[in-house]
């Protein structure tokens with residue numbers, strides 16, 4: 001498994017650039033006589049027969065490499081129990097674990113079907129999983145992401161808004177002759193900063209609203225007539241995407257463009273599948289604090305995988321080797337428990 005993981009890390013698969021890793025996975029499956037379907041840059045492997053279906057999904061792409069790596073992002077290094085490299089924890093440890101599991105489950109009889117899914121573009125637009133879900137209809141799903149092997153049954157939604165204030169240009173020596181769009185934006189942002197949410201969602205806490213990008217003005221001596229701010233908004237099932245968008249629309253006096261509103265908050269209520277996962281992991285479910293492909297599933301789904309999320313999306317990303325074997329055993333037990 002370690003050799004496989006090292007190879008996967010060494011392949012550059014920054015989101016949108018998945019051709020090479022897809023052909024590597026496809027070759028690996030062919031060499032092991034595993035039938036698979038390729039849909040775009042996504043791969044589906046179906047094993048077993050029967051009514052019940054469980055889908056287990058891992059994305060194969062990574063975020064772009066940032067500066068500051070001790071060795072290169074694609075140069076794998078090992079130190080004690082840690083494997084370093086871009087995608088080590090997010091998400092190639094899961095990819096290598098699933099590939100190993102496919103080989104094992106070729107030999108195991110199940111009362112149902114496992115659908116292994118390898119998706120592209122998760123770190124950019126999540127188009128991969130949407131494409132795949134137009135071809136499969138699982139009864140339950142595991143989305144493999146770093147959760148320290150604790151099952152996560154809820155996830156925040158995501159909204160991206162662009163606020164635009166409009167003013168009037170003038171010479172900066174006569175600011176009163178113009179209308180400063182940056183000052184107007186400050187007023188709007190103050191109103192947004194004062195929004196409070198009273199009800200806490202048990203597994204997810206409160207919604208958050210953060211201005212993350214600002215632009216306005218073209219020269220130091222011109223009063224700006226335009227200012228724009230991007231808001232990153234994370235929602236909960238109590239305050240869902242549309243509720244928060246409406247709340248903002250009601251209090252601001254500027255133009256708002258909705259850039260993204262397709263990732264809704266989601267929770268899988270306690271059911272048979274969640275119970276199996278909690279028992280196998282010997283842990284109560286919690287909430288997943290980042291985004292994952294979970295929100296595209298309309299069946300009971302959990303996020304569960306090896307490693308810590310805090311290790312992802314930064315230089316010297318790593319996975320603890322001991323997590324790999326644990327992850328494999330946990331997935332195996334959940335699959336067997338559900339398709340028994």
Ligand SMILES: [Zn+2]
Pocket residue numbers: 059090091122145146
């Ligand atoms: Zn991920």
